[in-house]
Amino acid sequence: MDSICVQGGIALQGKVSIQGSKNAALPILAATLLVGERSFIRNCPRITDVYAMVSLLKAMGCQVNWQEQGIWVDSSRIQKSVMQSEAVRGMRSSLCLLGAMVGRCGSVVMEHPGGCVIGRRPIDLHLCALGQMGVEFEEEGGLLSASADRLCGACICLPKPSVGATENVILAAVMAEGDTVIEGAAREPEIVALCDYLCACGAWIRGAGTSCIRIRGGRTLYGTDFTVPADRIVAGTYLFACVAAGGNIFLEHAPGPDMGAVLEVAGRMGAKLCTSRDGIYVQAPSGPVSPGHVMTAPYPGFPTDLQSAALVAASLGEGTTLMEETIFENRFRVVGELCKMGASIELLDPGRVLVRGVETLQGACVEARELRGGAALVAAGLAARGETVVRGCPYIYRGYENICRDFRELGARIISA
Ligand code: EPZ
Numbered sequence: 001m002d003s004i005c006v007q008g009g010i011a012l013q014g015k016v017s018i019q020g021s022k023n024a025a026l027p028i029l030a031a032t033l034l035v036g037e038r039s040f041i042r043n044c045p046r047i048t049d050v051y052a053m054v055s056l057l058k059a060m061g062c063q064v065n066w067q068e069q070g071i072w073v074d075s076s077r078i079q080k081s082v083m084q085s086e087a088v089r090g091m092r093s094s095l096c097l098l099g100a101m102v103g104r105c106g107s108v109v110m111e112h113p114g115g116c117v118i119g120r121r122p123i124d125l126h127l128c129a130l131g132q133m134g135v136e137f138e139e140e141g142g143l144l145s146a147s148a149d150r151l152c153g154a155c156i157c158l159p160k161p162s163v164g165a166t167e168n169v170i171l172a173a174v175m176a177e178g179d180t181v182i183e184g185a186a187r188e189p190e191i192v193a194l195c196d197y198l199c200a201c202g203a204w205i206r207g208a209g210t211s212c213i214r215i216r217g218g219r220t221l222y223g224t225d226f227t228v229p230a231d232r233i234v235a236g237t238y239l240f241a242c243v244a245a246g247g248n249i250f251l252e253h254a255p256g257p258d259m260g261a262v263l264e265v266a267g268r269m270g271a272k273l274c275t276s277r278d279g280i281y282v283q284a285p286s287g288p289v290s291p292g293h294v295m296t297a298p299y300p301g302f303p304t305d306l307q308s309a310a311l312v313a314a315s316l317g318e319g320t321t322l323m324e325e326t327i328f329e330n331r332f333r334v335v336g337e338l339c340k341m342g343a344s345i346e347l348l349d350p351g352r353v354l355v356r357g358v359e360t361l362q363g364a365c366v367e368a369r370e371l372r373g374g375a376a377l378v379a380a381g382l383a384a385r386g387e388t389v390v391r392g393c394p395y396i397y398r399g400y401e402n403i404c405r406d407f408r409e410l411g412a413r414i415i416s417a
Pocket of ligand 1: 022121160328
């Protein structure tokens with residue numbers, strides 16, 4: 001199932017239920033290590049990044065089993081472990097196990113999580129912050145060893161609102177002696193979800209969702225039953241696909257209150273949007289309009305993970321759009337593939353592209369090279385005339401449970417092959 005074939009040119013209609021959030025589920029699964037009891041995590045997305053995380057939890061001795069509504073994780077018996085597996089090698093999201101393992105058992109050895117096509121993905125902020133809490137690191141032969149005789153709370157100031165570094169500090173701080181304050185914390189909804197889970201387990205955390213988070217360490221944690229919120233990036237992907245392909249859709253469970261910047265850009269493109277407690281109703285414009293200037297930024301700014309999907313809609317927008325990527329240094333890899341479909345996109349410099357709207361895109365054979373760019377190519381295929389074949393789809397399955405099923409529910413003619 002390496003490819004997805006799309007017959008484009010069909011406006012989307014209908015309702016689709018939005019899956020649980022990948023970027024909330026991953027740190028929450030890591031956090032189950034801190035509890036030492038059974039937790040039930042509902043609405044956990046069935047995607048390959050979660051499967052990889054689950055295999056790491058099992059490798060460390062956790063009992064894990066899937067049920068229809070979610071996943072049981074029992075971390076009452078874990079052992080120190082050397083995390084060496086394909087899962088760690090190819091997956092950034094295992095990095096949040098660093099804080100959890102050091103918090104739970106004082107040490108961990110893992111393969112150094114490398115960069116990826118969208119950027120170098122350094123971890124200096126993680127190491128510096130955890131170092132302030134008493135964690136010592138050794139890096140040798142591609143392995144990262146972390147250990148702490150005594151994990152102590154600290155006042156951490158993050159120079160950049162790194163999502164992963166914020167998560168790692170929270171996971172370690174919950175188990176540390178004393179209090180921790182994180183200044184300059186990331187404010188993403190996924191941080192809030194992680195803190196909601198930990199507080200439901202008995203942790204004391206205040207300020208989640210703001211740039212100053214306070215954690216009281218050393219409290220006993222208990223297993224809990226927790227529901228992962230819906231994935232705002234999956235919802236936004238489908239929203240921009242509708243703006244590009246046309247039609248009227250309902251994104252059930254989409255977290256409208258967490259998507260303000262996304263809805264603002266889609267509104268500038270001419271979409272009519274109505275958010276409710278149950279989701280977001282999207283009415284595409286008869287022809288998208290250029291949103292002018294879109295710049296990615298840390299939450300609550302426009303999310304970098306939706307930059308590629310917005311690029312697809314802007315490619316069909318009347319007028320020109322300046323798209324600026326400020327988070328990752330190499331996140332315009334999809335531009336070349338979109339140009340194969342007839343998009344007119346000029347790379348001004350590594351962080352900026354100029355998009356000139358075209359009448360239509362043409363179906364083509366294109367290659368996914370990373371998760372969000374791959375999903376954007378599927379969206380482009382829905383809007384294009386003729387057939388589009390997107391290869392490299394395992395990237396897409398890292399974050400989308402079943403993108404073909406979802407778009408079929410919206411009337412698309414799409415199959416995985
Ligand atoms: C998380 O990655 C998400 N991944 C990413 O989603 C998302 O794009 C990113 O946050 C930004 O919102 C998960 O949650 C699993 P960062 P993360 O640390 O934590 C620099 C997707 O498609 N930085 O907030 O790795 C870094 O280079 C993925 O679902 C350092 O310089 O991102 C980047 O420029 C892609 N040093 C910026 O900070 C560090 O130690 C933001 O990175 C850490 C980060």
